[in-house]
């Protein structure tokens with residue numbers, strides 16, 4: 184019995200000393216994306232620039248439905264709603280209270296090409312504020328999930 188106890192104790196010691204030093208190297212950054220973006224300050228600064236680019240984009244404004252949408256939803260309102268949404272989706276403390284993506288975009292008749300134009304503008308804002316590549320990818324994956332609800336034609 185005593186020998187068995189000693190064997191278990193020494194096995195536990197060997198396991199603890201071999202696994203413990205490996206643990207930190209295997210750990211990834213578990214901070215929520217929201218925090219890695221710099222919290223609400225980081226999110227709002229990027230969204231502000233992004234919406235400024237979108238509302239000024241000539242290709243998007245050629246679509247008369249998008250252009251009309253700009254009038255019914257002024258830029259400051261869009262900035263507020265989009266910031267709330269990104270804050271919530273990235274793990275922040277906000278609660279998005281706007282309309283669902285399908286509801287707010289179907290009537291805008293958005294095409295694949297217009298989606299790509301939007302994505303390029305988003306990329307420019309992320310680059311401007313030096314959002315690192317890993318966080319950019321997470322954001323694009325997150326935003327990409329809304330595409331099926333937003334794009335309604337080729």
Ligand code: HEM
Pocket residue numbers: 243249250251252253255256261264265268280281282283287288291293297298299301326329333
């Ligand atoms: C080509 C891409 C897009 C265009 C042209 C676009 C344009 C617009 C326009 C014009 C409105 C106002 C609609 C109206 O009042 O009739 C709107 C609303 C909104 N958009 Fe987009 N959008 C695009 C993609 C996205 C994406 C990718 C997101 C977020 C992931 C987003 C989030 C929102 C939100 C949160 C609202 C406000 C919803 C509400 O009124 O409650 N949009 N968008």
